[in-house]
Amino acid sequence: MKEDVTILVATMSGTAEMLADDLADRLAAAGLSARVRRMEDVGPEAIGPGLYLICSSTYGVGEVPDNGRALFDGLAHGNPDLGGVRYGVISLGDSLYPKTFCFGGKHFDELFASLGARRIGARLEHDSRGGRYPEDAAAEWLESWLPEVLQPTAS
Numbered sequence: 001m002k003e004d005v006t007i008l009v010a011t012m013s014g015t016a017e018m019l020a021d022d023l024a025d026r027l028a029a030a031g032l033s034a035r036v037r038r039m040e041d042v043g044p045e046a047i048g049p050g051l052y053l054i055c056s057s058t059y060g061v062g063e064v065p066d067n068g069r070a071l072f073d074g075l076a077h078g079n080p081d082l083g084g085v086r087y088g089v090i091s092l093g094d095s096l097y098p099k100t101f102c103f104g105g106k107h108f109d110e111l112f113a114s115l116g117a118r119r120i121g122a123r124l125e126h127d128s129r130g131g132r133y134p135e136d137a138a139a140e141w142l143e144s145w146l147p148e149v150l151q152p153t154a155s
Contacts, residue, residue, distance in 0.1 A: 003032045003033070003051055003149060003150070004032070004033045004034075004035075004050065004051065005024075005027055005032050005033065005034040005035075005051050005052070005053055005149075006034075006035055006037055006050060006051070006052050006053070007020045007023060007024055007034055007035065007036045007037065007052075007053045007054075007055055008037055008039055008042060008052055008053070008054050008055065008056075008068075008071075008108075009036060009037065009038050009039060009055050009056070009067075009068075010039045010054075010055070010056035010057065010064055010065040010067055010068025010071075010072075010104060010108070011038075011055075011056070011057050011065050011067060012057055012059050012065045012066065012067075013057070015057060015092060015134060016055045016056060016057045016065075016090075016092055017036070017038065017055075018135075019055055019090065019092070019134045019135055019138055020036045020053075020055045021036055022135045022138070022139075023053065023055065023090075023138055023142065024036050026139060026142055027142075027146075030142075030146055032146075032149075034053075038067055039065075039067050039068040039070075039071045039072075040067040040068075040070065040071075042071055043070075043071070043074060044071060044074035044075045044078050044080060045080075047071075047075065047080070047082060047085065048084065048085070049084025049085060050084070050085065050086075051085075051086050051087070051149065052085060052086070052087040052088075052112075053087065053088045053089075053090065054087060054088070054089045054090070054105060054108045054109070054112070055090045055092075055105075056068060056089075056090070056091055056092065056104040056105040056107075056108055057091075057092040057093070057104050058091065058092065058093045058094075058100065058101070058102055058103050058104035058105070059104060061097075061100055062097070062099070062100025062101075062103030062104075062107075063103070063104065063107075064104050064107050064108065065104060068104070068108070072107065072108065072111065075111055075112075075115065076111055079115065080115060081115065081116055082112060082115040082116045082117040083116040083117070085112065085115075085116075085117035085118070086117070086118050086119075086120050086149075087112055087117055087118070087119055087120065088119065088120050088121055088123075088124075088145050088149075089105045089106075089108060089109045089119065089123040089124070090105060090123075090124045090126065090134075090138055090141065091103075091104055091105020091106060091109075091123060091124065091125050091126070092104070092105070092126050092128065092134060093105075093125065093126070093127060093128070094127065094128045094129060095127045095128075095129050095130070096129060101125070101127070102123075102125040102126075102127075105123060105125070106123070109123055120145060120148045120149055121141075121144060121145040121148050122141075122144075124137065124138060124141040126138070
């Protein structure tokens with residue numbers, strides 16, 4: 001069965017969205033259907049059973065980017081049951097700020113888990129100062145994430 005992946009993007013400068021587009025192409029090449037959705041275009045009620053990939057930068061003092069704030073707050077205050085959600089997280093940050101490094105993605109990871117969603121694989125935390133392009137780090141991460149995604153789930 002072909003899996004559908006919704007890539008949810010929270011970004012300030014556009015880097016996370018460019019990365020999400022690249023990931024959608026890679027997922028399609030692996031035989032999965034992927035669509036990129038900017039978070040300001042997604043309401044909390046749209047998060048239902050399925051597979052998601054959260055791609056978030058970090059803004060300010062470890063905050064969720066502006067375009068992801070309404071979705072984040074809506075989920076946090078609405079407290080929906082996300083028990084049918086499986087997800088992965090790619091978080092972008094800058095290690096110049098070690099106390100808030102990659103917190104945009106970390107916040108989404110903690111929220112989804114607290115609502116009953118099940119994270120697949122480790123969270124990727126990309127450092128803009130690390131010397132690797134985010135798409136290269138994400139491509140490598142995807143190689144370990146995909147086998148876990150494609151494992152049959154219990155009914």
